[in-house]
Amino acid sequence: MITFFESDLEHISVHKVGNKVQDEYFTLSDSTLHIQDEFLRNLLMQYFLKPFEKVNEVYRFMHSSDLALNEIYHFASQIFKDTTNFHELSQQITRHLYDISNHPKIKSGEVYIALFHDVQIEGELHQALGIFKSETKETYMKVYPDAGGFALTYEQEAINIQKLDKGCLILNTDKEEGYKVVVIDQTNKTQEAAVYWKDDFLKLKIRNDNFNQTNNYLSLYKNFVNEKIDEQFEVSKPDKIDLLNKSIKYFKEKEQFDFNEFSEEVIGNETAATSFKAMVQNFEQEFDTPIGERFDISTQAVKKQSSAYKTVLKLDKNFHVYIHGDRQLIENGFDDSKGMNYYKIYYKEEK
Structure with missing residues (x-):
């Protein structure tokens, strides 16, 4: 910037x-x-x-x-x-x-x-x-030649110019x-x-520009999927990850955001889309920051938010499953003999 x-x-x-x-x-x-x-x-x-x-x-x-x-x-x-x-x-x-x-x-x-x-x-x-x-002070050592060898000294309350x-x-x-x-x-x-x-x-x-519109929308949608959506629907963790993956994919592939298009292609449920729209409107009113239903997408904001979107399925302390693609290739169930939940993952080749 x-x-x-x-x-x-x-x-x-x-x-x-x-x-x-x-x-x-x-x-x-x-x-x-x-x-x-x-x-x-x-x-x-x-x-x-x-x-x-x-x-x-x-x-x-x-x-x-x-x-x-x-x-x-x-x-x-x-x-x-x-x-x-x-x-x-x-x-x-x-x-x-x-x-x-x-x-x-x-x-x-x-x-x-x-x-x-x-x-x-x-x-x-x-x-x-x-x-x-500058608030944070640090101590630094200095090595210098002395009498055929080296000596050490230090300086306290110094400022690190990298911070x-x-x-x-x-x-x-x-x-x-x-x-x-x-x-x-x-x-x-x-x-x-x-x-x-x-x-x-x-x-x-x-400043309410396309960077902040994109950034705010992705932040709100992430909170909606991770927290708000459970109030109305029973959504499994893989399905939540799939919703997040779809949203990032949408923002990466499109040049302009359109709420109706996003609702249809990503959210895929009218009731959930209405709930999310209300969440966005509440944010706009509370922070006096209009986002709108159409805006140009900022690639910088998408890149920033992509790193904050968690697509990891954590299973006890044994496994971390990273879900990046097709939700249909992962199934979950319950094994009566073991008394444990399980996931079944389909793939073509191992790399």
Whole structure:
């Protein structure tokens, strides 16, 4: 999604933010960093931008009443308008991050505010404002020649440039719609503290493009098959896997999604199709994210979801059966003499 081989770093300021509820404080630097070392400059570009190469989801800034009242949207707009105030605005961004750092599990860390030019997203080059936070520190050993041999030393509280903890890139395009924003959050993924970066600090909503329409539909269908469908039907695990396989096959082979076609070719049951449609509509209303009954299919989203679709039949602790094709080639039953369930699998050759 993001490429940066043509990019360069224009400005960077570094500050530090503690946890407000833990009575930690923030520290603001007096001026921007002036980096003369080209090697260090390249390391920073790799550290800040490389993690976004595999990010597909694009967000927009949002606000319940007026977009201009979104703090980070406002600060970004001011920087894009006039970079002479970059450092002062980076301090205001840091103060805002500190003000919302009010969950006990939020970690303290350094905050980097950086301005880049010629960052590419979706084939176009844009100026970009980056906000990054390093929370995780590691210890590194260093080996160096000494007196005809070698010696060891170490450095504590060092930053691994291969692991960006939190970050966002705000691309200077589509301002009226809330800019294009991409996000990284590698820490506290399953904890309540995780929401503070994307929801409390940035206040983002997902951009409703064909990637997210495809991604949402496949996620909803997977949940429908694995959880919801049991409320109305008795469906065996092989049949569930078959339904999932058919859905992935449909999305891989088609260029455009059509709900009526999908219902007929994949779901194959009117009652189940109606139930799934209601599930989609509930999602649209709850998250204010319309998907629609027709949209262009994103191959990137299909690829992402394919890896999350489980087509494995787990039998006790003895066997894992991977079902990729014809459901009719597997039968199940019960053996009275052994008092156990069984599956019978048909095939032409063994490889």
